[in-house]
Amino acid sequence: MNTLIKETTSEQDVQQLVEDQRKYFNSNTTRSVEFRLEQLKKFRNLIKTHEDDLHEAIYKDFGKSKYDNQLTEIFPLYEELDIAIKNARRWVKHRKVKTNLMNQPAKSYLVPEPLGVSLVIGAWNFPYNLSLVPVVGSMVAGNTTILKPSELAAETSRAMAKLINENFDASYLHVVEGGIPETTALLAQRFDKIFFTGSPQVGKIVNKAAAPNLTNVTLELGGKNPALFTKDASIDVGVKRMIWAKFLNSGQLCLAPDYVLVHKSIKSKVLERIVHEIKKHNYSVENQNFVRIINERNFDRVVSLIDPEKVHFGGKANRSERIIEPTVLNNVTLEDDVMRDEIFGPIIPVVEYETIDEAFEIIKSFEKPLAAYLFSNNNKIKDRFLSEIPFGSGGINDAVMQINNSNLPFGGVGNSGMGRYHGKYSFECFSHFKAILDKSNFFESDLKYYGHSDRQMKLIKKLS
Structure with missing residues (x-):
């Protein structure tokens, strides 16, 4: 992956970015668990290498110390990455469930699959944690991802854009900086997943923008706790x-x-x-x-x-x-x-x-x-x-x-949000679980077919 694009500010640039990510996702490259692990490990190493830059940026934004940044932003991000790297192979496997008597002989299971092209809109108050932890969830689930950090924390937004955009293919993972015009341009596109952290007022705007495309939305909002x-x-x-x-x-x-x-x-x-x-x-x-x-x-x-x-x-x-x-x-x-x-x-x-x-x-x-x-x-x-x-x-x-x-899991309810993430819940947040009935050809009952009889009714009642 070696494609880099210019800083995306116009609606046309944003539209092209989304199209490129959809094309890349449809190539099936991101579905490989080996690819996911490679990108997650690369991401972790980049954060480790640029820790001092991340500390400096957040201090410039609102005076947050290295200690607090490490404790509340960087450490949770490492933990999320480590959990994802450790468990990715297990999470992507089929999940067996019981098969009821009516469907025997058969196997039933859930198949986790990535949703597609994801948009993560981060918050300014914990700019690394609330932007990059959801990105980890999208990555381990096998999606392509566009991150829109908050423009209010301008230095941390710039730091994340530099770290990601200089080291990842834009068709896979990219940061779009900017304010309301850039966010509006992004929300005008069709995504397969939108993850937003912010206020209930803006959350309603995001949800409304997602509705025409029936986009899967997670909203992490707030309230009077x-x-x-x-x-x-x-x-x-x-x-x-x-x-x-x-x-x-x-x-x-x-x-x-x-x-x-x-x-x-x-x-x-x-x-x-x-x-x-x-x-x-x-x-x-x-x-x-x-x-x-x-x-x-x-x-x-x-x-x-x-x-x-x-x-x-x-x-x-x-x-x-x-x-x-x-x-x-x-x-x-x-x-x-x-x-x-x-x-x-x-x-x-x-x-x-x-x-x-x-x-x-x-x-x-x-x-x-x-x-x-x-x-x-x-x-x-x-x-x-x-x-x-x-x-x-x-x-x-x-x-x-x-x-x-x-x-x-971390998430709200009602006016404080919908959906949840962290740990395995982040993987599930950015995944769809296909429900599969895998039927054997060894035997086929006539119970469900036409030609119903009193005997069939008795059997159905016993199974009910």
Whole structure:
């Protein structure tokens, strides 16, 4: 593979790229498991070689440290690649299932096959993780792939384009950079799979664009993720875990706790512990445990959610540096602006409740969230939480860390998304499973053929 194309910006260029990828896919080259493994290993080696470049780019975008980048972006990508490389041969095999009595003698199995030409639209908040992990899923499933990174993280977009476009044939894997015009041009094409990570508002646009072609779509969106503390919660360790999860990436994380529900009997203790943890971590870009808000538009939006009269801690912001310090809001009601939409920034609204029924009703008053977290030692409440509250993924006595287990699928439900990926679920996300009945010619019953009789009816009833 040695074809390189110029940077694709026009609709005509995009259309030609998609046509070239479809032609390449139809050549059956990508279906070979050996080819898939070769490309995955090559991809891993390239990332390893260019780690420093990836660190530098993301720091330029919003001040993310090498440590946080390695932990939250590069390590998950390596893990996804290693799992794919280790399991590809097994995943592509036929999957046997039982054959019912009516179809005997026969074998039944599922045949995984790649969907075709895939479009992955990445997000800016974790630009490597949320762009390249889905690409790995598309590659191991045997597809060709076009990646459109977010233009908001311009340096990381440029770094991914350089890494991929200089080392892979555009007919197999290519990065298209740009903004709304380029994304619109891509969505005007017919794909076999579209994978989008972003907001519910844009997710609806993507889904609408895919509808005329009946394209298979996975949407990884967001929502107001609750963190519920019951009166018997282990406050010290619970708040410690919740605070880390909330201020990771300065709250610019779709899985972050969006608001905290606290039983009135422990609210003062929880607030005290929240402030303690924030002070202990001493969050700042200089300390390599905080990042800038991605741009001024998002900075202004997040700052507008801070009600000065309800600030319990923090509240300061520096627009020129795009820094909003960790902020705790107390005595928050559901009518406050901060409770209307997903915050996506370093603000913690604390909402008081009296009964667990009231807390559950508050959670269910919002759209189904991408994640939900319960901090409790009460088994009955745990059972109710799991059975009554709809959400994509979550944790009990922890937050965000469910995404670190590739044996658990990651995905939303309802307004927070559709479809799932990570580990084997990434392979399945970008695959179709053909259902096959493989019938023997050794014997053929007359039961299904015409000339029905009472005897046939008796046999059919026995088989029913």
